Amino acid sequence: MNKILAGLLFGLFLGALDGATAAFYPETRNLMTGILVGSSIKGMLVGLLSGWFARKVQSMKWGIAMGAALGLLFAFGVAAMQHEHYLEIMLPGFVTGGIIGFLTQRTGTPKLAEKREA
Amino acid sequence: MDVSDSVLDHLRHVAALPDLSGTRYELECEIGRGGMGVVYAARDRQLDRRVALKVLDAALAGEAQLIARLEHPAIVPIYETGELPDGRAFYAMKLVAGARLDGYLGGSPSLGERLRVIRRIGEALAFAHTRGAIHRDLKPQNVMVGEFGEVYVMDWGVEAVAGTPAFRAPEARLDRRSDIYALGALIEFMLAAPGVAAAPPALRAVAAKAMRADPGARYPDVAALLADLERFQEGLAVEAWSEPLGHRLQRFASRNAVLLWLLAAYATVKLALFFWQTR
Numbered sequence: 001m002n003k004i005l006a007g008l009l010f011g012l013f014l015g016a017l018d019g020a021t022a023a024f025y026p027e028t029r030n031l032m033t034g035i036l037v038g039s040s041i042k043g044m045l046v047g048l049l050s051g052w053f054a055r056k057v058q059s060m061k062w063g064i065a066m067g068a069a070l071g072l073l074f075a076f077g078v079a080a081m082q083h084e085h086y087l088e089i090m091l092p093g094f095v096t097g098g099i100i101g102f103l104t105q106r107t108g109t110p111k112l113a114e115k116r117e118a
Numbered sequence: 119m120d121v122s123d124s125v126l127d128h129l130r131h132v133a134a135l136p137d138l139s140g141t142r143y144e145l146e147c148e149i150g151r152g153g154m155g156v157v158y159a160a161r162d163r164q165l166d167r168r169v170a171l172k173v174l175d176a177a178l179a180g181e182a183q184l185i186a187r188l189e190h191p192a193i194v195p196i197y198e199t200g201e202l203p204d205g206r207a208f209y210a211m212k213l214v215a216g217a218r219l220d221g222y223l224g225g226s227p228s229l230g231e232r233l234r235v236i237r238r239i240g241e242a243l244a245f246a247h248t249r250g251a252i253h254r255d256l257k258p259q260n261v262m263v264g265e266f267g268e269v270y271v272m273d274w275g276v277e278a279v280a281g282t283p284a285f286r287a288p289e290a291r292l293d294r295r296s297d298i299y300a301l302g303a304l305i306e307f308m309l310a311a312p313g314v315a316a317a318p319p320a321l322r323a324v325a326a327k328a329m330r331a332d333p334g335a336r337y338p339d340v341a342a343l344l345a346d347l348e349r350f351q352e353g354l355a356v357e358a359w360s361e362p363l364g365h366r367l368q369r370f371a372s373r374n375a376v377l378l379w380l381l382a383a384y385a386t387v388k389l390a391l392f393f394w395q396t397r
Contacts, residue, residue, distance in 0.1 A: 021388055025395065060376065088391050095384040102380055 003108035007051025008044050010103045015043015018096045042078060046070045046097050047104065054104040063105035064098045071097015136173045137203050143171055143210065150259075159213060162197075169197060170213040173206055184251055185209075185274045192242035194262075194270045214272075216264035219308075223258070226313025233351060235261075236305055237344060238269035243301060244340040246274070247294050254292050256300035257285045258307060288331050295333035298340060302328025320350050323359035 019039025022028040028035060050067040057063070075093025079086040138145055138160070146159040146168070155174040162169050186196040186209075199209040216222070219235070227235075239261055243253060253260075254275025259282075262270045284307075286292075287299035305325040309317035324346050330336050337343040346356045353373040355361060361369070371378060 024392060064376075064380070088395070091387045091391065092384065095380065095387055099377070099380045099384065102377060106377075 001108050002051070003054040003104050004048060004051035006108035007047035007049075007054070007100065007104040009047070010100050010107075011043035011045070011047020011050070012040050013043070014096050014100055015040040015046070018043065018092055021092070038078060042074045042093070043096065043100065046074055047100050050097070050101045050104040051108065054101075054108065058105070060102065060105050063101040065101070067101015067104065068094050068098035071095070071100065136171075136206065136208065138171075140203060141200060141208075143169065145171075160210070162210065168213045169210045170194075171208055171210050173202065173208045185211075187249055188246050188251060188274065190242055190245045192238045192269050192271055193246070193274075194272050212270075214262045214264050214268075214270050216262050216268075219258040219261035219263060219304075222263040223308060223311035223313070226311075229314050229318075230351075232308045232311075232314070233347060234267075235263060235269050236301075236308060237347060239271055239304065240301060240340050240344045240347070242269075242271040243297050244344065247297070247340060252292065252294055253297050253300070255282060255285075256297060256304060257282045258304065261304075287333070289333055293333075294339065295336055298328050298336050298343060299330075299333075301340065301343065302326070302336070318350070319365070320356045320359050320361065321347075324350065324356055327358035 016036055016039060019036040020032075022035045022039075023032060046067060049070050050063065053066045054063055057066075072090055072094040074097075075090040076086070078093070079089040082089075135145060136156075136158070142162055142164045143160040144163055146161060148156060149159050149170065150157045155172045158171045158173065160169055160171040161167070183199070185193065186199070189195070194211045194214060197210045197212070199207065201207055217225075222235075223232075239256070243256070246253065251274060253271065253273075255273060256271070260271065260273040262272060264270065285300045285303040287296035289296060302325045305321065305328065309321060309325065324343065327346075328336055328343055337346070342357075346358055350356050353369060355366070355369070
């Protein structure tokens with residue numbers, strides 16, 4: 001499995017999981033479908049870019065930093081669309097991005113190895 | 119001791135030294151006594167370099183041919199073989215500048231460094247076994263660690279060598295499995311040497327498996343032992359030890375420390391936000 005696909009899958013799963021935690025707040029229960037879809041797409045985008053980065057740079061430290069930065073950026077975009085809940089969206093998004101960055105470094109085949117396998 | 123005694127001693131010493139006339143080598147000093155021979159430092163006059171010269175009993179000249187077949191980075195290379203005027207066989211080999219393994223361990227190297235040395239020794243043994251050669255007398259005195267960390271296994275055995283008691287397998291007829299036993303004993307020796315606070319139980323189990331009295335219960339070959347060492351170094355479970363649950367969890371935690379820290383950070387953030395919003 002290549003790193004981009006791994007990033008997409010991890011992003012989808014962790015994004016959905018992060019979105020699902022909104023169910024703990026009664027005021028968001030009616031909006032769950034939208035939150036789940038939005039959070040999954042956000043996770044997939046972070047995963048896609050983190051996976052692409054992981055193909056270029058094999059470094060756990062930089063992988064986590066890039067994932068976290070991307071997570072923060074996309075979470076800011078989501079929060080900016082709502083003009084509220086910046087902290088509640090951006091903080092978990094930042095950490096989730098870091099986890100996705102870590103997982104894309106740890107799993108999947110680097111680009112060089114992919115070429116060798118081909 | 120009077121003058122005549124010291125003269126006699128000197129004459130005995132000179133008489134014991136090999137006569138290198140007719141060879142390209144010039145004797146410097148004795149540097150050790152190995153299995154079935156004496157090793158001297160000598161100078162190669164033709165190439166103007168120092169070499170190690172092992173003088174053997176004529177009957178054991180096959181040792182040089184055996185080692186000459188073993189071309190491996192961790193096996194001391196043979197430069198030349200020949201015969202002395204007194205009929206004894208000799209061979210010239212690379213003179214390794216460094217320390218014998220027992221002396222090297224006196225410097226308290228780290229566990230990782232010890233494992234690197236063990237792996238190099240194991241690789242040399244595995245290679246020799248594929249060439250049909252066995253060492254028969256693997257022990258710390260037969261391993262040199264060079265100035266730059268290079269590892270050399272020396273004194274490859276011949277049929278007449280019986281092995282050294284602490285490192286010798288109990289079976290009467292020595293074969294590849296006996297070398298595996300000796301390698302296990304060497305691992306145990308290296309773990310017991312000063313500098314390692316407490317030898318990891320997984321490594322002790324690897325040594326114990328290699329040293330089983332029944333050759334059939336040992337590792338089938340050196341490669342299997344090396345694979346277990348590699349698993350240990352990668353933080354995986356070794357075949358030689360069925361580890362308890364607590365140890366397994368500890369190994370999982372140390373192997374996945376970064377991920378666990380990230381998950382803990384996520385849980386902390388979520389809990390903090392939850393309590394902050396519901397206060």
